[in-house]
Amino acid sequence: MSGTSEGPMPPAGTAPDTGQPMVTERDSSDVDRAELRDYRSAFQVAALPMAVVDRHGQVVRANEALGGLLGTEPGVLARQSAADLVDLASDRRTWQAYREVLGGSRSRLRCTRRLKHPDGRSLWAEITVVPMAGPPAGGGSDGVLLSVADISDRRELQNRLRHLQMHDPVTRLPNRTLFFERLSTALEGPPFQDDSLPRHGRIGLCYLDLDGFKAVNDTLGHRAGDRLLAAVATRLTDCAEADGFDRSGSHLVARLGGDEFAILVEDSAGTHQLTELARSVLNALQQPFDLAGQRLSVSASIGVVERASAGTSPTGLMQAADTTLYWAKADGKARWTLFDPERNAHRMTRQALSSTLRPAVERGEFTLEYQPLVCMADEVVRGVEALVRWNHPQFGMLPPNRFVSIAEEDGTIVQLGRWVLRTACRQARRWQVEHPGEPPLFISVNVAVRQLRDSDLVADVAEILAETGLAPGLLQLELTESAVMGSSGRPLRVLQALSDMGVRIAIDDFGTGYSNLAYLSRLPVSVLKLDGSFVRGFRYEDGAHPSPADETIVEAMVQLAHRLGLTVTAECVETSGQAERLRRIGCDTGQGWLYSRAVAPERIAELIGTRALEV
Structure with a gap:
């Protein structure tokens, strides 16, 4: 005996060490073929239309569902271009992505296409292309699996929802x-258009x-x-x-x-x-x-x-x-x-002015110019009207008609009006001090109706007169005829208090508003300033004919004013002919370019004590 004992031999077909069944090469190939048959069977009977596509974009095998979708036998689709079958080349981005999936540099492509069904109806399909490892369905080299899902119902629902939303x-x-x-x-x-139609x-x-x-x-x-x-x-x-x-x-x-x-x-x-x-x-x-x-x-x-x-x-x-x-x-x-672009530009400018008006008052962007009020009898300067200007950083020097109405709308006129009143009174007092030998000039300041209603004008005037030292009789406040006529309640009490203080009240642009002369007996008015539209009718120069109606109206108003104890100032006196006619009628004071435009305080100082037409 050899001294060793041998165990029983393992059964045929089992591994000697484990006793497990041995898998031969022949057995393995049988299993692969069986799996391949299963894959192909599942591929053929799948309800989802599919095709195996090689790396060149050619159909290797298509299932029954895809053949039915495209209206042909699946075998006919072999070797055809998959991109042509489902319209993948219709836009550059999709085509590029499809080529990248075929080349292995992209993991998936999903897109939506509208396809034609064999029965004539259109359907929306979601196309998916993914790489596949090995040849489970079609055999041969690695390729991609293309699937086509009918999403017409979902698309219709989306369209309905979008319609409701839109x-x-x-x-x-x-x-x-x-x-x-x-x-x-x-x-x-415009997108694609018919070139036969004019654009x-x-x-x-x-x-x-x-x-x-x-x-x-x-x-x-x-x-x-x-x-x-x-x-x-x-x-x-x-x-x-x-x-x-x-x-x-x-x-x-x-x-x-x-x-x-x-x-x-x-x-x-x-x-x-x-x-x-x-x-x-x-x-x-x-x-x-x-x-x-x-x-x-x-x-x-x-x-x-x-x-x-x-x-x-x-x-x-x-x-x-x-x-x-x-x-x-x-x-x-x-x-x-x-x-209208021009009208819009004006509106935009108005908006720009409105948004910067209040800060402009605080920044001191306003200044005053003064226009002489000349005695018609001797042509000596007796007073001046203070006219506010806005030195706007963007639009330059702006006259009152560009911003006063805006200031009245947003309430800034109260703050601006107070500044104008204080500055004008201070300047009038300075002229008086600097020219002690001459009669002092009175100062006329415009007041908006909103100042009567929204501020304590009486208190403001009293405070400014006390602060500057100007006598109340040297201050004249101008209000438009439409603002004064019909005054009652608080505005009337304000005017009466100012008059009781000694301040003169003037009605500006008289003759263009309500012209209800009955009010003149009720209001504490001292001066009527005739609107320039009447004075322009007096023009004789340049062959122009004077208006008899204007002359008659002015003469009647001057006579009525004098009977009521009022003085009359004519605005817009531009020619010596107008001045002469106004003097004959009895007008007390004139104002206009014949004597001077609105000028700086220094220029007014030169006119004090002189005849206006001689300077």
């Missing part, structure tokens, strides 16, 4: 969101709202208001379609909210097209509406903007349209108004 439920018109989307697209540049490169907009729509809602209820809006939408659409017939540009009618509508002309033929469209809209809306037995009549105000598309932004176009709509309503409603 349209107004009351009028069924595009809403504000869709309007601005379309406007932005139009301004970015103008212009855009137009009619922006409108209904006049008095709130009254319909308030009196008849929101249901009637909604019916009216829907009816208006129908008429606007009819007008837009009639105007757009046979034109190259399309029209979009939208409800922007409330009773605001817009008609966008994406390729305007010019201003005439937009104004004709606006005119037809007005005519259409002026026809009565019959709504569930109720007959309603409405009108609209329309802002019209037309301009080149290049350089125009959605924001800029809408700002212009909103401004023009405001003009249409301010001009009387029930009309259309065309955007």
Whole structure:
């Protein structure tokens, strides 16, 4: 015996060490073939249309579902270009991504395509292309798996949701969101267009709202208001379609909210097209509406903007349209108004002035100039009118008519008026001190009606006179005729208190306002300043004929004023002929370019004690 013992031999077909069944090369190949058959069977019977595509983009194998989708036998698809079958080359970005997946540098492509079904209907499909390792379905070298999923139902649902999001439920018109989307697209540049149609490169907009729509809602209820809006939408659409017939540009009618509508002309033929469209809209809306037995009549105000598309932004176009709509309503409603660049520039300037007016007072950007008030009898300067100027850092020196009305609207006139009064009184007192041998000049200062109502003008005047040392009799306050006439309550008490203090009250531009002479006996007025329009009728020079009516009116007013104990100042005296006639009539004081324009304080100092026409 050898001294060793051998165990029992393992059964045939098992590993000697483990006792597990041995896998031969033949057995392994049988398993691979079985798996391959399973893969191919699953691939063929899958409900999802699929194809195996080689690295060159050729179909290796297609399943039954894909053949059915494309209306052919799966075998016919072999060796065809997969990109052609599902339209992957129609745009550059998708084509590039597809090539990258084929080349192995990209892990996935997913895109949406609209395909034609064999039964004639269109369907939306989601195409997915992914690399595949090994040849499970088609055999051969590695390739990619292309699958096609029918997403028509989902796409239809998305379209319905988008329609709801982009349209107004009351009028069924595009809403504000869709309007601005379309406007932005139009301004970015037109997509593919028919070269046979002329293109103008212009855009137009009619922006409108209904006049008095709130009254319909308030009196008849929101249901009637909604019916009216829907009816208006129908008429606007009819007008837009009639105007757009046979034109190259399309029209979009939208409800922007409330009773605001817009008609966008994406390729305007010019201003005439937009104004004709606006005119037809007005005519259409002026026809009565019959709504569930109720007959309603409405009108609209329309802002019209037309301009080149290049350089125009959605924001800029809408700002212009909103401004023009405001003009249409301010001009009387029930009309259309065309955007006017000059009018808009004036508005923008006014806005700029309004926003900087109050800080300008605080920064000391205002200054005073003085225009002489000359005695008609001896032509000696007896007083001056203080005229405020704004030395604007952007617009230069501005006269009062550019900013005083703005100051009255926003209340800055109270602060500005107080500064003007203090500065003028201080200057008048300085002239008096510097020329002790001459009769002191009185100072005339304009006062806005808002100063009477919104400030303690009596206290301000008393404080400033005490501060500067100017006598009350040397201060004259000018108010316009429209501000003084009809005064009662607080304004009348203010005027009376100022008069009791010794301050003189003058009515400026007399003869152009109410001209109710009965008020003169009730108001504490000392001076009437005749409006310059009467004085201009006295002109003899340059062959011009004087107006007998103006002379008669002025003479009557001067005589009446004198009988009431008032003095009269004539404004806008420009010629010696006018001055002579006013002197004969009995006018007390004259003011105008014949004597001097408004000048700096230093120039007034030179006129003190002299005849104005001799300096």
